[in-house]
Amino acid sequence: MRPAALIFDVFGTCVDWRTSIAREVETVLPQVNALQFADAWRAEYQPAMERIRSGNRGYVALDDLHRENLAIVAERFSVELKDPSDLAGAWERLVPWPDVVSGLNVLKRKAIIAPCSNGSIALMTRLAKFGGLPWDCILGADIARDYKPKPLVYTNCCAVLRLDPAQVMMVAAHNDDLLAAAGCGLQTAFVPRRREHGPDQRTDLQPTGNWTVVAADFMELAQAI
Structure with a gap:
């Protein structure tokens, strides 16, 4: 079944957060190793969200967690x-892969496209303006008030688009994201970003599940659906 909508992970799948953050860190803090600082900042991402996912803290938008x-x-x-x-606003100024x-513009002619990101609506909107991401709407964590x-x-x-999960495809460069989406009944597409974490990346180099589509990039994904 061709999906009626595609929803996308953003950080890592659509944009190169590591290089983009390091570039801004280098400008503001020239005395530090910018890539190490970017990696350390990103390393706080999951622990901060886990406190919310586990119920130990109420929902806090990612903008505030980044700060x-x-x-x-x-x-x-x-x-x-x-x-x-x-500098906290650097997460709104990440450069797309x-x-x-170009791939999103082709996909947009075939289906609804929207982010399903842990970023807030405000963050995703400003990031889309910065990077020219042609979303039809903004979805994700702020809608669910969870991560x-x-x-x-x-x-x-799926619910806000009035679509069954089987009509929606989750697109991500992260196998764990796709595993969770597949568990909810969504179609899945794996698009690897083998340098998201730099040249020594060891994770998400290959698909680890039986995903609906595996594509080298967004243009190949557009040809596959």
């Missing part, structure tokens, strides 16, 4: 930020 995590990492690197909010904008891979994030995306 909190930035303070943690800045202290670890022994640096002081004159304007933390400016080369195939993404992937909790099932409600995926099923709420």
Whole structure:
């Protein structure tokens, strides 16, 4: 069945967060190793969300978690930020992978396209403006008020589009994201980003599940559906 909608992981799948964040860190904090700082900042991402997923904290938008995590990492690197909010906003200025904008424009002619990201609606909207991502609407964590891979994030995306999960395809470069979506009845597409974590990446180099589609990039994905 051709999907009526495709929903996308964004950080890593659609945009190169590591290089983009490091570039801004290098400008603001030239005294630190920018890639190490970017990796350390990203490493706080899952623990911060897990406190919410586990029920130990109420829902907090990712924008605020990024600012909190930035303070943690800045202290670890022994640096002081004159304007933390400016660097925290770097997550709204991430550069898309080369195939993404052209691929999304082709996919948009075939189906509804929307992010299913842990980023807030505000963050995803500004990121789309920055990178030219042609979404039809913005879905994801803010709709569910929870974080992937909790099932409600995926099923709420389907519900607000008034589609059955089987009519919706989750697109991600992360096998665990697809496993969670498949468990909710969605179709799945794996598009690897083998340098998301740099040249020494060891995870998500290959599909680890029986996904609906495996494609080298978004243009190949558009040809496959």
